[in-house]
Amino acid sequence: MDLRIFTEPQQGASYLDLLRVAQATETLGYDAFFRSDHYLVMGDGDGLPGPTDAWTTLAGLARETSTIRLGTLVTSATFRHPGVLAIQVAQVDEMSGGRVELGLGAGWFGAEHAAYGIPFPDKRFGLLTEQLEVITGLWGTPVGERYDYSGSHYTLTDSPALPKPVQQRSVLPGAAGVPVIVGGNGPRRTPALAARYATEYNTSFPEIADIPERFSRVRAACEAVGRPADELVYSAALVMCVGSDEAELARRAAAIGREPGELREHGVAGTVSEVVDRIGALAAMGVERLYLQVLDLSDLDHLDLVAREVRPRLG
Structure with a gap:
């Protein structure tokens, strides 16, 4: 079971906060450090010092870590043009x-789009589908060849399809470029996208009992x-709150405003x-990789x- 640390910086974290967690993640031997891609605090709280951009953050962490994998769960298709995101x-x-x-x-959080002037169309699944097509198409175009695409949302003409990811030649089977994670809980369209484009399918914060059915849908797709369904990695993201005893568990639950039960x-x-x-x-249900959502970024003893x-x- 791969264990990955997953953070929610929009709730209130600076780059230095994230750096401390990412470096602890690496030192302690976790597989990866991931972060959400949001621009507005959710629920109670002021979100201070304010949002950090996911890919700006990951660029910094790329130079200040050396072994852990880094990524987003998940970047919103509404935030960036696919050609820019591929670069x-x-x-x-x-x-x-x-x-x-x-x-x-x-993308799903309309309030953050309104807060920062980002268009938020009612129908976004087509955007996501075309972004996956364009990004993997750009990465998968051989060097020296050109890439063209004409869709309902994006048109690319005579693109050199550069730069190429470092992982271009060593990516998991069935994909071109960096590993692509497709997540969601939809019964039909999301599994179809995962089957076509992804190296990993992720279900985030599901009811535990629903996990086998969601994986089964992706396998069928x-x-x-x-x-081959086994080409994909099957993962889940769940909140983490662990204590060495009941008192420590209760303290950590209170720190994130949740109840132990x-x-x-x-x-x-x-x-x-x-x-x-x-x-x-979870492993018996087919979970191969677990994203542990850490909500108190000051508590490195938890990790x-x-x-x-x-x-x-x-095991």
Whole structure:
């Protein structure tokens, strides 16, 4: 089971806050550091010092880490033109020495678009589909050849399709360029996109019991297009709240404004032995990679506890 740290900086974090967490993630031996791509705080709180841009952040972290993988869960298709995003991600991939992954989604948080003047069309799935087509098309075009695309939302003419990601020649089977993560909970269109474009399918904050069915839909979509379903990595993102005892668990739950019982039901939460059992159950459901959502970025001891006490006990 790959364990990855997943952060929500829009809730209030500076670049230095994220750097501390990313470097702790690397030092403690986690597989990756990921962040959300949002521009507005959600729920209570002032979000100070204000939002950080996902790909600007990852560019900095690419130069200040050396082994962990870096990525977004997920970049919104409404935030960037696919041609620009393909260049940005390829550049950060080079800056990291080939450690970047791109999670891409349709976008859903209308308030952040209004707050920063970003168009938020009612129908966004077509944008996402064309962005996946364009980005993978640009990365997959051989050097020296040109790329053209004409869709309902984007038109590219005589593009040199440069730069290429460092991972161009070593990417997982079935994709060109950096690994692409497609996530979502839709029953039909999302599995179809994952089967066509993704190296990984992610389900974020699902009901635990729903996970096998969501994976099954993606596997069926792969079979429908003649792609081996096992080419994809199947992952889940869940909130993390672990304590060495009940008192520590309660303290960590209070720090993020949640109740221990609710966290135990919906996340990777509880005492060390409970969390080991939960991760084992997720693995039995087909989860191969787990994104642990860390909401208190000041509590690096939390990451240490899981690395020291939980990870060694996983099968």
